[in-house]
Amino acid sequence: MTGRARLLRCYPPVWRERYGDDLAAYLDDMYAGRLPARAAASLVVGGLREWVRSTRSKGADVPAARRVRSGVLTVLSAWAAFVVAGSGFAKISEHFDGWLSDRNRTVADVAYTVVQDVAAVSGVMVAIGLALAVPALLRLLSSGGWPSIRRQVSRAAGVTAATAVTTVAVVLWAHHLSDAQRNGDNAGYAALFVVWAGLVAVTVALWTVATVATARHLSLPRRILLAEGALATAVTIGMLVMVVAAGAWWMAMASSAPSFFGGAPGLARAWTPQLLGMATLMLAALTAGAVGVGRIARAVRAM
Amino acid sequence: MLILTSLAEGPKHGHALAKDIAQFAGVTLGPGALYGAITRLEERGLIEALPSEDRRRPYRITAAGSTALTAAVADMRRLADVGAQRLARSATRRRRLA
Numbered sequence: 001m002t003g004r005a006r007l008l009r010c011y012p013p014v015w016r017e018r019y020g021d022d023l024a025a026y027l028d029d030m031y032a033g034r035l036p037a038r039a040a041a042s043l044v045v046g047g048l049r050e051w052v053r054s055t056r057s058k059g060a061d062v063p064a065a066r067r068v069r070s071g072v073l074t075v076l077s078a079w080a081a082f083v084v085a086g087s088g089f090a091k092i093s094e095h096f097d098g099w100l101s102d103r104n105r106t107v108a109d110v111a112y113t114v115v116q117d118v119a120a121v122s123g124v125m126v127a128i129g130l131a132l133a134v135p136a137l138l139r140l141l142s143s144g145g146w147p148s149i150r151r152q153v154s155r156a157a158g159v160t161a162a163t164a165v166t167t168v169a170v171v172l173w174a175h176h177l178s179d180a181q182r183n184g185d186n187a188g189y190a191a192l193f194v195v196w197a198g199l200v201a202v203t204v205a206l207w208t209v210a211t212v213a214t215a216r217h218l219s220l221p222r223r224i225l226l227a228e229g230a231l232a233t234a235v236t237i238g239m240l241v242m243v244v245a246a247g248a249w250w251m252a253m254a255s256s257a258p259s260f261f262g263g264a265p266g267l268a269r270a271w272t273p274q275l276l277g278m279a280t281l282m283l284a285a286l287t288a289g290a291v292g293v294g295r296i297a298r299a300v301r302a303m
Numbered sequence: 304m305l306i307l308t309s310l311a312e313g314p315k316h317g318h319a320l321a322k323d324i325a326q327f328a329g330v331t332l333g334p335g336a337l338y339g340a341i342t343r344l345e346e347r348g349l350i351e352a353l354p355s356e357d358r359r360r361p362y363r364i365t366a367a368g369s370t371a372l373t374a375a376v377a378d379m380r381r382l383a384d385v386g387a388q389r390l391a392r393s394a395t396r397r398r399r400l401a
Contacts, residue, residue: 015342023338025358026317030334039334046335050342 007040010047067299068225072129073212074292075232078285079126080208082239084201085281086119091197092275096249099257108256111249115242122238129231130211134182136218145217152213156206162201170196179279222303229296236289243286250275305330306340307349307364307372313364314353317341344368 004027008020031039093112100108140149173189176181184190220228253260254270261270309315309323314334317337325331332340344350349368356366364372 019338019342019360021355021358022317022360023334024339027334029350029359030321042333042335044335046333046339049339091371160320 002038003015003259004035004148007043007047009036010044010052012047014054015050057062064299064302065220065222065225068229068296068303069215069220069291069301071295072225072228074295075289076126076129076211077208078292079122079235079239080204081129081281081288082242082285084204085278085285086115086242087197087200088274088278088281089115092272092278093249096253096257099253099260101256104252104256108249108252111245111252115247115249118238118241118245122235122242123252125231125235125238129228131233132224132227132231133215133218133220136224137214138218139219140214140217148217149210149214152206152210156203156210159199163196163203165197166192166199226300226303229300232289232296233293236286236293239282239286239289243282246279246282247295250279304334304372304375306337306344306362307368307375310350310362310364311369311372313363316359316361318359320362 004024008016008024011020027035027039096108096112097105170189170192173192177186177189181189195253250270258270261275305324305328308327309320312323315323320341321332321337341350343372345352345362347367348365349371350362351365353363
């Protein structure tokens with residue numbers, strides 16, 4: 001496939017069917033030889049714009065109630081990813097207060113407390129959102145809906161059992177190790193910890209998939225959908241606050257105790273690959289949450 | 304507006320449109336911007352595609368497109384007239400003060 005053909009694939013198939021040949025001929029007429037970077041960028045941006053438009057026009061055909069539910073489920077999935085990123089943040093920030101003196105701990109302490117408190121409140125809101133859907137779930141089960149969700153729920157439950165067994169093993173082993181051994185000096189424990197962390201992430205992901213699959217079969221009344229939409233919006237605001245607070249914590253630690261991250265002094269060096277991965281996942285989750293809230297807001301106006 | 308103005312002269316395909324617009328307006332449209340605008344104008348019924356010549360598809364302005372262009376040109380003319388009148392008055396005031 002040529003570079004031009006690859007760029008045309010930035011456009012949705014329906015659009016390409018209508019304008020693809022014409023645009024390809026235009027490119028041949030206009031740019032003999034190599035396509036300038038500016039023209040390539042224009043095609044990428046144009047393609048993305050057409051994808052957004054095609055998604056919106058498809059969305060316009062879907063009933064508003066289903067679009068609210070889809071927005072809520074997007075936020076739920078984003079929150080699940082945020083939980084995984086937040087667990088990474090909790091591990092990275094372990095014992096950070098021991099690296100600070102009384103003089104320079106205020107910002108890091110306050111920011112960390114904000115992350116913890118908002119995480120707890122967000123968790124409660126997600127639990128309320130799930131609880132609100134329980135009557136509809138019971139209706140689904142009593143009307144013989146179990147086979148439609150059995151595969152996803154069974155898979156999540158199986159991995160949860162494996163995670164529980166691994167958790168017990170990690171806890172029992174950790175009791176026999178020193179602080180240094182628990183934090184990297186024991187290669188076997190470190191390997192088991194990585195396996196356990198992976199299992200926790202997979203468990204969260206599979207329960208999210210099961211919840212989304214189940215929610216697609218539920219018939220939720222309008223008032224419950226509106227409440228779910230409000231909760232999803234609040235959870236996304238919570239994620240935004242946590243991202244800002246985590247950023248403030250990182251800046252405070254990087255300026256007051258850069259050696260905490262194992263690097264030389266200076267903001268540019270105060271990061272680790274784990275920290276970067278966690279921050280990227282947090283921002284991706286926040287972006288997905290914002291997309292979900294946007295979808296909810298547009299659909300609620302149409303309800 | 305640029306595309307409608309270009310097509311007001313007669314049907315053109317993408318390349319001819321881009322060259323014409325660059326000539327009369329001094330604006331170079333990227334391929335994404337040009338075909339995005341063509342898509343939008345066609346959806347709004349302001350232009351329409353003619354049967355393809357080879358792979359190239361010519362477009363022509365519709366009656367609705369001509370009406371929209373006429374209205375836009377009238378708006379711009381009004382704006383240009385007001386601007387010209389105010390500039391002339393301001394120049395007269397400056398001459399009197401001098």
